[in-house]
Amino acid sequence: MDSTTKMIVKDILKDGYYRKDQTLDNGGWAYLITDGGIADWNHYVILFEDGSEQEIVARDEKSAMDAFTSLFDLSCEHDVYEKTVTYKRIT
DSSP: OOHHHHHHHHHHHHHTEEETTOOOOTTHHHHHHHTSOGGGOEEEEEEETTSOEEEEEESSHHHHHHHHHHHSOTTSOEEEEEEOOOOOOOO
8 A cells, every 4th residue: 555545544444434435546445344344334324404415434323423523514404324225135
């Protein structure tokens, strides 16, 4: 990993979240998945009163709320959801 990727990886693990549009180079994702444990993190979505939404991946609910608080002005009406996906076999 280059130094920029190492710094971003360190911040993701320290902060406990990343945005869905986060990009990493040179093995950053591989490291986070295999050694960082992010494969066990959950997806969280914030829905604002104007219909817009943002999604992050976070270690836990507290990390998700801390992330949303730091990223957005939460003085407006909003709801936060943990996103779960269920697969149903059809064949």
